[in-house]
Amino acid sequence: MIYDSVLETVGNTPIVRLKGFVGDRPGTILCKLEYLSPGLSKKDRVAIRMIEDAERSGKLSKGQPVVEVTSGNMGIGLAIACRLKGYPFVAVISRGNSVERVKMMRAFGAEIVMVDQDPGAQKGKISRRDIELVELAAEEMVARLGAYRADQFANPSNPEVWSTDVAAEIATQLDGPVDAFADFMGTGGCFWGLSAALKRLYPSIRCYGVEPYEAPYYTKTSESLRGTHSLQGGGYSRAIRFFDEDYGKTVDGFVRVTDDEAVEAARELAAKDCVFGGFSSGANAAAAMKLLGSELAGKTVLIVAPDSGTKYLSTSLWDLPEGGSADG
Numbered sequence: 001m002i003y004d005s006v007l008e009t010v011g012n013t014p015i016v017r018l019k020g021f022v023g024d025r026p027g028t029i030l031c032k033l034e035y036l037s038p039g040l041s042k043k044d045r046v047a048i049r050m051i052e053d054a055e056r057s058g059k060l061s062k063g064q065p066v067v068e069v070t071s072g073n074m075g076i077g078l079a080i081a082c083r084l085k086g087y088p089f090v091a092v093i094s095r096g097n098s099v100e101r102v103k104m105m106r107a108f109g110a111e112i113v114m115v116d117q118d119p120g121a122q123k124g125k126i127s128r129r130d131i132e133l134v135e136l137a138a139e140e141m142v143a144r145l146g147a148y149r150a151d152q153f154a155n156p157s158n159p160e161v162w163s164t165d166v167a168a169e170i171a172t173q174l175d176g177p178v179d180a181f182a183d184f185m186g187t188g189g190c191f192w193g194l195s196a197a198l199k200r201l202y203p204s205i206r207c208y209g210v211e212p213y214e215a216p217y218y219t220k221t222s223e224s225l226r227g228t229h230s231l232q233g234g235g236y237s238r239a240i241r242f243f244d245e246d247y248g249k250t251v252d253g254f255v256r257v258t259d260d261e262a263v264e265a266a267r268e269l270a271a272k273d274c275v276f277g278g279f280s281s282g283a284n285a286a287a288a289m290k291l292l293g294s295e296l297a298g299k300t301v302l303i304v305a306p307d308s309g310t311k312y313l314s315t316s317l318w319d320l321p322e323g324g325s326a327d328g
């Protein structure tokens, strides 16, 4: 089959059993490889849905610029969708994110507005204040250009693509019900959309939000914490809009994952199953493993690998000891 453009190739990502990663521990982790997409992340699906819904509703008119705040992956998805559909695209991004994603957006013809991090912030660690600064810059751009703001944090097209297309895909791929789903949350679109749909499909499934250990928002704790983390793509320590609207209906619990646990898991996924994901793939796998090690021993947990490890080659994620691998 010949496709008219890469837009038509988005979706239908495979699910693999993480046999090497789980080893002889009791239970199964199934991982949907969302990085197998033209922009190398799960956000390609969301980007196309947001643009097509905006076209249908008349919120986006022919040739109108599109602006989005992004840690990179949504920007890459939108850069692709906008390039192929004829909209100029401006991505507003914090300087704290990895350079690979910025370079990819530029390659797809996007204009990039880089926003300085809060003084005192660390590169690679995006704080709540950094996100606020990026938001302010985006509002200015929208006003200046008369642009359409895709707004992944509030746009219902984001969770909808998960609760419709992706859930349907998963239902056809699985042999039967899974026991749990765990997902590291940024906008919460993937968690909320998929957990809502999976609960309709498999009523006894348990759904867990994954949060950075050092910067949780929903997990209540009295520990004194750093408040920052390295897990690019989520964990913004602020209320997730989609999530809160349905709070209590789709979430059965939270799992906290440290930076080190996510990094170690990402490296093990690569070394043992040749699944090459980023920090959040590691966070999801580490969370699933924690669940198998406690309340879900012997059960099956579904996760996604949100983006490709190639997007973090410049970071410490892949600074492996020479000649060594994750299992030494």
Ligand SMILES: Cc1ncc(COP(=O)(O)O)c(C=O)c1O
Pocket: 041, 043, 071, 073, 074, 184, 185, 186, 187, 188, 189, 190, 191, 232, 233, 234, 278, 280, 281, 306, 307
């Ligand atoms: C790499 C990565 N992981 C996880 C997430 C979180 O996904 P969601 O926004 O659906 O919660 C994102 C979102 O941008 C991401 O880019």
